[in-house]
Amino acid sequence: MAFLDLPQIASQTSCMAHTYMVFEFPNEEKAQQARHKLEGWKQAFRLDKKLQVKFDRGDEATPEGAEVAAEHESERSDEAKKGAKAKAPAKSAKATKSKKSDKSDEETVDSGPVKLLVRLYFSGHEKMSEKQWLDRIPADELFKVAHPHVIHEKDAGFDDTLKQFDTLE
Numbered sequence: 001m002a003f004l005d006l007p008q009i010a011s012q013t014s015c016m017a018h019t020y021m022v023f024e025f026p027n028e029e030k031a032q033q034a035r036h037k038l039e040g041w042k043q044a045f046r047l048d049k050k051l052q053v054k055f056d057r058g059d060e061a062t063p064e065g066a067e068v069a070a071e072h073e074s075e076r077s078d079e080a081k082k083g084a085k086a087k088a089p090a091k092s093a094k095a096t097k098s099k100k101s102d103k104s105d106e107e108t109v110d111s112g113p114v115k116l117l118v119r120l121y122f123s124g125h126e127k128m129s130e131k132q133w134l135d136r137i138p139a140d141e142l143f144k145v146a147h148p149h150v151i152h153e154k155d156a157g158f159d160d161t162l163k164q165f166d167t168l169e
Contacts, residue, residue, distance in 0.1 A: 023146035
């Protein structure tokens with residue numbers, strides 16, 4: 001209590017450095033598989049706040065894309081209600097037809113490329129861990145296809161990537 005009136009000494013811990021990895025997947029399915037793998041690592045190695053993942057779907061984030069997705073969702077629920085009222089043999093035939101049409105609708109909606117942004121957030125004394133993750137993630141088979149791009153805090157595009165990551169959900 002006697003030291004409250006003394007000038008504050010600078011903290012001995014420095015700010016934690018961010019490093020971003022940007023992966024460009026050809027479709028939503030591959031991006032979701034990669035996210036699932038990252039979430040598994042995150043749980044297994046207790047990397048709660050040290051490894052964060054966000055999607056950038058590009059044009060699909062627009063309100064028009066959301067409306068299209070909502071229309072497809074309402075069509076699926078209407079088809080499911082109609083299928084439930086039909087008899088069992090007819091239901092199975094209709095269900096397989098509707099599943100095929102749903103898959104083709106999903107492929108057209110999800111066919112665009114998806115960016116997966118990964119933020120590594122390690123403190124100064126965890127440089128070895130950060131290096132291991134910077135080597136491990138892009139080396140995995142799921143991520144090799146996505147043309148990984150690593151952006152360090154000192155790189156030119158870091159500020160743009162930081163803003164992009166903060167605006168995504």
